[in-house]
Amino acid sequence: MKRRPLSLTLRVALLLSAVSVASFVAVGxxxxxxxxxxxASRDDIELIAKVDQLRRIIAGLPSAAAIASDGRALTDxxxxxxxxxxxxxxxDGKPLLQTSVTxxxxxxxxxxxxxxxxxLDDIHDWQPAAGIGRMVRAxxxxxxxxxxxxxxxxxLARERSDxxxxxxxxxxxxxLALGGGALxxxxxxxxxxxxxxxxxxxxxxxxxxxxxxxxxxxLSVQDAPVELRELGVAFNGMLNRLEDGVQRLSGFAxxxxxxxxxxxxxxxxxxxxxxxRARTVEEYQALLASNSEEYERLSRMIxxxxxxxxxxxxxxxxxxxxxxxxxxLQRIHDYFEILADDVGVRLNVEAEALRVxxxxxxxxxxxxxxxxxxxxxTPAGGQVTLSARAVADGVEIQVSxxxxxxxxxxxxxxxxxxxxxxxxxxxxxxxxLSIVRAIxxxxxxxxxxxxxxxxxxxxxxxxxx
Amino acid sequence: xxxxxxxxxxxAGDYLVKGLNESGYVVDLAxxxxxxxxxxxxxxxxxxxxxxxxxxxDGWTVLARLRERKETPVLFLTARDDVxxxxxxxxxxxxxxxxxxxxxxxxxxxxxxxxxxGPVRESDILRLADLEIDxxxxxxxxxxxxxxxxxxxxxxxxxxxxxxxxxxSRTQIASMVWDMNFDSDTNVxxxxxRRLRAKVDDPYALKLVQTVRGMGYxxxxxx
Numbered sequence: 001m002k003r004r005p006l007s008l009t010l011r012v013a014l015l016l017s018a019v020s021v022a023s024f025v026a027v028g029x030x031x032x033x034x035x036x037x038x039x040a041s042r043d044d045i046e047l048i049a050k051v052d053q054l055r056r057i058i059a060g061l062p063s064a065a066a067i068a069s070d071g072r073a074l075t076d077x078x079x080x081x082x083x084x085x086x087x088x089x090x091x092d093g094k095p096l097l098q099t100s101v102t103x104x105x106x107x108x109x110x111x112x113x114x115x116x117x118x119x120l121d122d123i124h125d126w127q128p129a130a131g132i133g134r135m136v137r138a139x140x141x142x143x144x145x146x147x148x149x150x151x152x153x154x155x156l157a158r159e160r161s162d163x164x165x166x167x168x169x170x171x172x173x174x175x176l177a178l179g180g181g182a183l184x185x186x187x188x189x190x191x192x193x194x195x196x197x198x199x200x201x202x203x204x205x206x207x208x209x210x211x212x213x214x215x216x217x218x219l220s221v222q223d224a225p226v227e228l229r230e231l232g233v234a235f236n237g238m239l240n241r242l243e244d245g246v247q248r249l250s251g252f253a254x255x256x257x258x259x260x261x262x263x264x265x266x267x268x269x270x271x272x273x274x275x276x277r278a279r280t281v282e283e284y285q286a287l288l289a290s291n292s293e294e295y296e297r298l299s300r301m302i303x304x305x306x307x308x309x310x311x312x313x314x315x316x317x318x319x320x321x322x323x324x325x326x327x328x329l330q331r332i333h334d335y336f337e338i339l340a341d342d343v344g345v346r347l348n349v350e351a352e353a354l355r356v357x358x359x360x361x362x363x364x365x366x367x368x369x370x371x372x373x374x375x376x377x378t379p380a381g382g383q384v385t386l387s388a389r390a391v392a393d394g395v396e397i398q399v400s401x402x403x404x405x406x407x408x409x410x411x412x413x414x415x416x417x418x419x420x421x422x423x424x425x426x427x428x429x430x431x432x433l434s435i436v437r438a439i440x441x442x443x444x445x446x447x448x449x450x451x452x453x454x455x456x457x458x459x460x461x462x463x464x465x
Numbered sequence: 466x467x468x469x470x471x472x473x474x475x476x477a478g479d480y481l482v483k484g485l486n487e488s489g490y491v492v493d494l495a496x497x498x499x500x501x502x503x504x505x506x507x508x509x510x511x512x513x514x515x516x517x518x519x520x521x522x523d524g525w526t527v528l529a530r531l532r533e534r535k536e537t538p539v540l541f542l543t544a545r546d547d548v549x550x551x552x553x554x555x556x557x558x559x560x561x562x563x564x565x566x567x568x569x570x571x572x573x574x575x576x577x578x579x580x581x582x583g584p585v586r587e588s589d590i591l592r593l594a595d596l597e598i599d600x601x602x603x604x605x606x607x608x609x610x611x612x613x614x615x616x617x618x619x620x621x622x623x624x625x626x627x628x629x630x631x632x633x634s635r636t637q638i639a640s641m642v643w644d645m646n647f648d649s650d651t652n653v654x655x656x657x658x659r660r661l662r663a664k665v666d667d668p669y670a671l672k673l674v675q676t677v678r679g680m681g682y683x684x685x686x687x688x
Contacts, residue, residue, distance in 0.1 A: 285678065292679025300648055305628040306546075317548060334617060335643040338660060339653045365647045372651045432650075 009193045016189030017182055024178040024339050032171055037161055040134075041120070047136055048118045050084070055140040057112075064090050064142040064150040070098040085157040096152060111153055112138040126157055127331040134157040199228050203235065215243040217372050248312065255418045256305050259430070263294045263301075304431040308417065316357045318442055325395065326351040329386045330364060336371050344380035345401075348372075351388040356395050358443060358465060360459035367397060370458050374401040377456070394464045395446075400457035411449060414455040436460075467491045468576070469510040471527065472503030472542070473519050481514065484569055485576070498522030505531050512573075512579055517543040517554070525557060532558040538579045544569075570634040570681050577631070591626040594671055594686040598626050607669060617642060618661050625674065625684035634681040658682055 004012075065270040067074065067088050074097060078084045088097040089104070112122050118138060126135040135157035141149035202219075209217050218239060267410035274287045298369050310316045326349070333349045340347040367386070376382045382402035389396055406414065413419045414438045416429040436458075440447045468490050472478040479496050485492045493508070495501035500521040505513055505527070513531070516651040517524035524541055531537065538560045543550060547563040554562050561575050591598040603619055605612045614622065620642045625633065635654040641644040643653075658674060666672045675685050 289678030295566070296568070296679075300650060302566070331644055335639070335645050335653055336651070338617070338656050339651060342656045361646050364645060365649075368645065368647075368649055368651075372649065402664060 009190065009197050012193040013186055013190035016193075017186030020185035020189075021178070024181050028174040028178050029386075032167070032174060035170060036167055039167070042133060043158065043163065044120050044123050047123060047134060047156060047158055048120070049119055050077065051138050054086070054145075054154050054156065055138065058088070058140040058142045058152060058154065059149070061142050062257065064096060064152050065175045067142060074317065075099060076379075078460060081158075083159045083162060085159070087155045088154045089155075091151045091153070094453060106135055106137075106155055106157060109135075109137055112136075114139050114141050114151070128157075129159075130369070132143065132164070133157055134163075161428050168259065169444065188276040196225075199224055201233065203228070211234055212237065212246055214248060215239060233285040245312075252305070252309070252417065256301075259418060260298065263298050267291055267294050303430070304435060308431065308434060308438055311442055316442060320357040321360050321361055322355055322357055323363065324389045324398070325354040325356050329367065329388055329397070332364060332367050332371060333386055335368070340375050340384060343378075344376055345378045346383040347375075347448070348383060350385060352390060354388055354390055354395050356464075358462060362439045362442065366436045366460060367399065369436050370399040370460075373432055374399055374456070374458075376405045377401060391461065394462050397460040397462075398457055399460075400455055402454055403456065405451035405454065405456045406449070411451060414449065415447070466600065467493070467508070467510050469493045469495065469501065469504055469508070469513045471495045471498065471505075471513065471519065471524070473497055474516070477516075479524045480553050481572075482551045484573075486666060488573055488577075496677075498524065498527045502527045502530055505537060510537050512576060513537055513539045514576070515539050515541045517541055517545070517550075525553065528554070528557045528559055540575055544591060566632055568634045568636065568680065570632040570677075572635070573631070574628075574637060589624070591629075593626060593629055593673060595669075596626070596665070596673055598623060605665070607665065612664050614661075614664060617657065618664070621657055621661055622665065622684075625682065629684040632677045638682070654682075 020052070049326050054074060054077060057077065058067065061067060061073070071088075072086065074086065078099070084099075086097065086099045087095065089095050101263060107124065109124050112118055119138065121133050123136050126133040135155065137153065137155045138250060140152055140154050141151050197391075206217055206219055218236050219232040221229045223234065224232050270287060270290060274283065279287075307316075329351050333347055337347050371384060371386065378384055378401040384399065384401040387398045410419075415433050417434045419433075435449050440460055440462075443462055446459060448459045448461070450457045450459070468485055470478060470485070470492060472481060473495070473496050474654060475496070482494050488601050493504060493510070499521045499575060501513075501515070501519070502522065504510075515524045519527070524543075528539055528541070531539070532585045539558070540561045540563060541554050541559045542565060543554070544561050545563040551562055560579055563572060563575060589600050590598065597606050598625050599605075600623065605614055605619065605622065610633050621638065624638065624641050633641075638654050639649065642657075658676075662672075662674050666674055672687055673684055675683050675687055677683060
């Protein structure tokens with residue numbers, strides 16, 4: 001089973017708390033270790049100072065025996081420090097003075113000679129009954145005032161249990177502070193992130209509000225934070241495109257339905273009239289043939305509509321081939337020549353030898369639509385010219401015809417679907433020019449039209465790839 | 466020539482059977498995918514015309530199952546002509562496809578092409594009644610009398626003569642004579658036929674170029 005992903009708010013808050021715990025732990029550990037090290041080094045320095053003091057006192061005593069008989073001079077130095085342990089041995093190992101002996105013997109370490117000053121390196125760890133301690137052993141000369149003096153061995157040890165207790169307490173405090181801090185950081189982080197996500201929730205609310213019949217809602221991007229502004233702009237852009245598409249689609253569906261009414265009506269009425277009484281076989285044949293023509297018209301209408309719908313959704317894959325443009329225009333010329341000739345119109349080709357990368361079927365379709373459109377609008381004796389020439393960064397194909405032309409009022413609309421400048425005269429479904437424009441858009445090209453002083457020219461401009 | 470049609474739409478199935486019967490084929494009809502597959506596996510058809518949208522088992526599945534056992538040529542009919550759909554059909558092993566709505570003449574032409582085995586050698590001289598077409602020399606005579614035709618008129622007559630007795634739709638003619646490969650609204654083909662007739666038929670009693678209203682044209686001797 002797949003786990004549901006955590007909410008962004010929770011995720012950010014958890015990350016925040018993880019980060020704060022990690023930094024608290026690092027800082028706490030540092031503080032603890034610093035304290036521990038400082039305490040230890042201060043203790044060691046104190047230990048050395050005491051031994052130095054003891055050495056001086058011993059040197060001031062008349063003899064080693066005086067240490068055993070009256071050790072007070074020595075023990076007084078340790079007054080108030082009941083964690084210190086002192087042992088003084090004679091040169092032969094006989095104990096002269098001993099305070100609070102531990103059950104465990106002190107380890108054997110070399111004594112520091114009299115003439116050498118004590119350093120931190122002379123301090124050793126020592127294991128009392130419980131906890132740990134530090135110890136130092138040094139040689140001292142009793143009665144050094146007299147000639148020679150007697151060597152004795154001073155061992156001073158210190159138990160550190162109370163120090164450890166202190167450190168443990170400190171660590172406990174640290175842990176408590178750390179836990180509290182992390183908890184606080186998590187809660188605050190969660191609250192802050194949640195607050196920042198409020199904007200995002202408003203996007204969700206807006207998105208929930210949108211349907212195909214209510215597409216005019218937009219996000220306000222001015223007062224949004226930078227990160228969300230981008231999202232908002234993208235979201236609004238998507239809504240604009242969707243709204244545009246939906247509007248075009250519904251307009252398109254309405255146009256199509258509208259346009260299908262005429263042929264369907266013809267079919268229906270014609271058939272019903274024919275069936276209203278008995279007819280001769282010839283009459284039935286004529287009816288069926290006429291119906292078949294209407295069906296073909298409907299079928300073409302559907303095909304054209306589908307073509308436009310696909311071109312709109314960019315679902316049409318272009319199959320570009322390198323074409324000899326003059327040959328292509330000549331082919332179209334050959335096809336329409338008979339038709340033009342039949343109505344007394346001259347069809348010319350004036351093309352440079354050009355090679356272009358265009359989808360051949362679509363090129364044929366676009367130019368044919370223009371020619372098929374031009375011939376019926378050219379008066380007998382006039383001419384239709386197909387031309388092609390190289391222009392800056394591309395080629396331009398023109399289909400021009402002589403004749404009264406298209407009224408300026410119609411020009412901006414003639415590429416619209418189902419638009420008819422002259423409803424009575426137009427034979428096609430009014431999609432021909434829209435298809436030409438769609439084909440040009442698919443190729444990233446442009447179509448323009450110009451109609452004045454008895455010449456109408458459609459220009460197709462293809463950019464060089 | 467035995468053909469199997471698999472089509473669930475009752476009217477479409479009936480007219481396909483009728484049309485192909487009348488064109489001289491023996492036709493079986495299955496009205497759903499399961500029956501269609503069973504029939505196709507049981508009998509040895511020369512061609513299967515398969516609709517894609519079928520109840521119980523769709524055309525894709527029928528085609529895939531059939532191809533596991535047999536290589537019978539399949540022409541599939543579809544109302545969706547997305548490129549992806551077409552590619553899918555051809556990849557599954559269909560031999561050709563036709564998008565609805567289609568002209569009956571177009572279906573007939575595809576059926577004939579699929580049933581034709583091996584390359585057909587085209588003869589150099591085509592004859593119908595007293596019409597003679599010398600393809601190599603591009604000469605046309607009727608009753609020994611020379612007829613002058615333009616290049617396109619010759620191409621048109623040659624096409625009709627090659628496929629004599631077969632109805633050719635305007636779209637097919639435009640594609641094969643002028644290489645115009647889309648369904649256009651214009652009546653170029655009608656005008657071209659009229660001009661051809663003026664030269665080939667009008668001076669003679671026996672008419673050869675026939676109009677089949679609503680379908681297209683064919684070359685056939687008719688009094």
